Amino acid sequence: MESTSESLFGVSEQRLAKMRRYRKLKDQVAAAGISAGGVGVIFAICLIFFYLLYEVLPLFMPASMEERSTLTAYDLTTPYFTVVEEQGQVALAVDQVRGPVFYNASSGELVSNPALPNSSPITAFSKDAPGTRAYALGFADGSVLIQKPSYRIEYGATMQDKTVHPDIVYPLGEEPITVLDGEAIQHLAYRESGDQLRIVAANAAGDLYMKDFAKTESFLSDEVELQEIDTVRLPAPSGKLANLLLSLDQRWLFLVEAQGKVEVLDLRNPVSEMRVFIADVVDTQTRITVSDFLLGGFSLLIGDDKGRISQWFVTYNDNNQPYLAKVRTMTLEPGVAITALQTEHRRKGFIAGDANGNIGLFNTTAEREVLDETITDRAIDWIAMSPRGDTAIFKARERAPVRFHMDNEHPEVSWSSMWSKIWYERYEEPTYTWQSSSASNDFEPKFSLMPLTFGTMKAAFYAMLVAVPLSICGAIYTAYFMASGLRTKVKPTIELMEAMPTVILGFLAGLWLAPLVEANLAGVTSILVLTPLFCIIAAFLWSRLPRDLSTRVPDGYVPVILIPVVVLAGALSMWMSDPIEAAFFGGSMREWLSNDLGIDFDQRNSLVVGLAMGFAVIPTIFSITEDAIFAVPKGLTQGSLALGATPWQTLVRVVLPTASPGIFSALMIGLGRAVGETMIVLMATGNTPIMDMNIFEGLRTLSANIAVEMPEAEVDSTHFRILFLSGLVLFIFTFLVNTTAEVVRQRLRGKYGSL
Structure with missing residues (x-):
């Protein structure tokens, strides 16, 4: 008599039992492999932490x-x-x-x-x-x-x-x-x-x-x-x-x-x-x-x-x-x-x-x-x-x-000397200063980590200031409003930007973008005004077009029309740079900033870093945010629309709260990328360890400082170990940011998961 399994699946009971055991074995092997991989990652992170701690601890050992x-x-x-x-x-x-x-x-x-x-x-x-x-x-x-x-x-x-x-x-x-x-x-x-x-x-x-x-x-x-x-x-x-x-x-x-x-x-x-x-x-x-x-x-x-x-x-x-x-x-x-x-x-x-x-x-x-x-x-x-x-x-x-x-071994190091103002010899007042070496044997080492930490936060702030609005708004439009056919082209193109090596971005920022911004400062500033203005004018003109013309553009493809508008706004701003400087800034906006406003201007400055590093961070934030918004169940949006809500109301009150854990994760990952970036800030900032929020002045970050000075630091010297301490500070900061991000993400998921 034919067994039930053979009649239903065409497989004998013995064969089916063997397949189940094999499937269970594969599941167990996969679970063990995934667990071992996770434990290995945790072990590697702990190993890095304890190695950094091993190199740093001698700084604080008593004499x-x-x-x-x-x-x-x-x-x-x-x-x-x-x-x-x-x-x-x-x-x-x-x-x-x-x-x-x-x-x-x-x-x-x-x-x-x-x-x-x-x-x-x-x-x-x-x-x-x-x-x-x-x-x-x-x-x-x-x-x-x-x-x-x-x-x-x-x-x-x-x-x-x-x-x-x-x-x-x-x-x-x-x-x-x-x-x-x-x-x-x-x-x-x-x-x-x-x-x-x-x-x-x-x-x-x-x-x-x-x-x-x-x-x-x-x-x-x-x-x-x-x-x-x-x-x-x-x-x-x-x-x-x-x-x-x-x-x-x-x-x-x-x-x-x-x-x-x-x-x-x-x-x-x-x-x-x-x-x-x-x-x-x-x-x-x-x-x-x-x-x-x-x-x-x-x-x-x-x-x-x-x-x-x-x-x-x-x-x-x-x-x-x-x-x-x-x-x-x-x-x-x-x-x-x-x-x-x-x-x-x-x-x-x-x-x-x-x-x-x-x-x-x-x-x-x-x-x-x-x-x-x-x-x-x-x-x-x-x-x-x-x-x-x-x-x-x-x-x-x-x-x-x-x-x-x-x-x-290391008497010149204390918490106060690294994080407080110190009155160094022949200085007029106490300052935060990083100066690790000099040509003189009588040099007083200055190992304040405050300028480097401040520079790290400053670079991340300006990068996020550029990246967050563009990436979040772009992800919202791409996932929620854009036609699916256009989305399949836009999303991979933006994600492909993430494959650009940061050393290339730093090279372009330092040798091409920085001189361009300096020579056309008024034009670069005008882009921030003319681009949204031209977009508003284009939208107004589009709304006044005859209906038979506007309907020829398929739904979701309207933003393509803005591409030439944005290009025109940028080209016009750069072309008007010299006339604007001649009319309003005495021929040079840079000299006007320095002489009239007392704002120092360095060619390789935070503005250049914000533009270049923002370009590097945008793909990361955009991709994660877009996936989070697109993953919101369609039933939620359709139900909201069916109850009479407008698309914007649905976006603000349903889609964004539901996707908020993913959006927050995207922001934290982007921030971590900006804080740990090395090559862009190394090549585009001038590496001046100063504490000034001026967007037209340079900076030096912890990661760039490690890259610059570690090859020349004497092994086991105070300078060498403080560079490891810089790495430990970055490590702890990243750990705290990721931990905070996970806690906030879980709470947001618990709050909006029932929608």
Whole structure:
């Protein structure tokens, strides 16, 4: 007897059962594959997140210091200055009695004590910029001698097996330079530039003298000859000098007085006008204990007996008058006097020690204390530091010096330095600034992410301002009003625009569109007015055509008539650009914006980015929006129309609410595309990291900044890791936008899904 399955389907029961098992197996395999793919995507995203986090976390790891050895063989008196050489093997101390002394940086044993060509007692000391390693000694006979340590490295069997041989060289000759005639130099400051040497010296009475020398290098040897240019007696200080400091550019002379005042002399002025101001850097109940220049020779660090270290530099007020600005104040231990101060050789940071044996590592740019430890119960006499900042020697009163290993990789980074205004050295006020590199070794890195984040949002805003109205309105008309035959041509054409490589769009925007907009700014602006005006006029004329003519155009094909209207409006606007500029803007709209309105204009600006990136975003928003509107069930629209609603009422009250989850998703995806775009903003913005909403100025985005600077960033450097932090910020922003979009989409679907 024939089975039921055979009579109905022509397949035996066994065959049908086998097919069902096979179909179930395929369903299970497909479900497992889809699940594995989804899990794989989530895993890949998590892997990217944790890798970015892995690269970023060292930026925020605390600094540390570890004791390595005690220099028991050290037997020098209090030196003027001490420093550890690059390899951390040998240290130099400029002793008040014995002059330059090299000693082992681990044990304190004497390495060498080069003899001085001048037998007169040393009475003063001054160091040049840290990068030069040079310093000057002042003698009791009024002469000055400039020295520089030199290190020769001898390698053994391996690169790690090396021996450092120190020596003293005389870059300006071994002959002492006479500055004061027979009077002991009490205080000394000097700076050496490429062609000039400037020395300022003070005698015991407080009289100040400045001598300038011209440097001439011999063509036949490395010897340098000095020719005296001028000798000037400077204005006398009003109080007792504690220190004498000369800025790197040889212009500003700081007379630091122990009682809390700093007199500033402008050495470019005539002698009678040199004293430009006197600043009270501490209150009357406070005494200055230490003072020195920060790296670069412009910022003055003042330590006092209340445990505070303040940073000052010369800037200008609104009347273009110089004044000594207090930039920031950092505290080691309140109420405890600062007794030692050593600035870093390659960063805008310093180490301070106080009378209770506390050691603090500070960074001025980040305006934070990186490390604070107590290493002894005695006052810190002096601090020596290596150029790399990884080795430091601390000498406490009546204690042997102790060597520490320092781990302080990224002190210049803090949340405030990346997201708040920072008063950078020689700036007139606090600013948001991104400037990661410079030709100068004394450069202060500026790692503010605010200009980059602002530029990212600005580029996305103008791109969405161009793309959203065109894409949403175009999608509504295409899906709801346009004839199906025309829709099958328009929709694929617009979606095909998405295949255009963004590098091509950026190339065209930077090299063709930007000059075109600049040359025809009035015409480009006129397009925004003439195009809708011409469309309204065309619609009015169309409504006045005889019915037998207007009905010849099939329903849904009427918008084709607007194509020549739009082209005509654009062509007429560009043709009228020069006459409009001549009639209303004095011949140049760009100059009118700059001179009359005070609006800066850059050729590669946000307008160009908005047009180019809007063109790139339009296909994405249009396609998703059009699909969402077209997918609205026809029964809903037909029912609405049957109940007497007009097509526009049906669109606004039925179609758009039903399609709103898809429309919102389209907007969020378009926004994500605009935020993450790289090549267009890289080639069409000028890459200027500024914070200005002006549509005629450029910008720099986070993604473009990564593309520009990552190839040149030193691996594992602060700059390198901050670029990864930029990527992490973009990643988190995209995640939050997509999460918000999904939450809103689900709520919209729940609200309008019952329509």
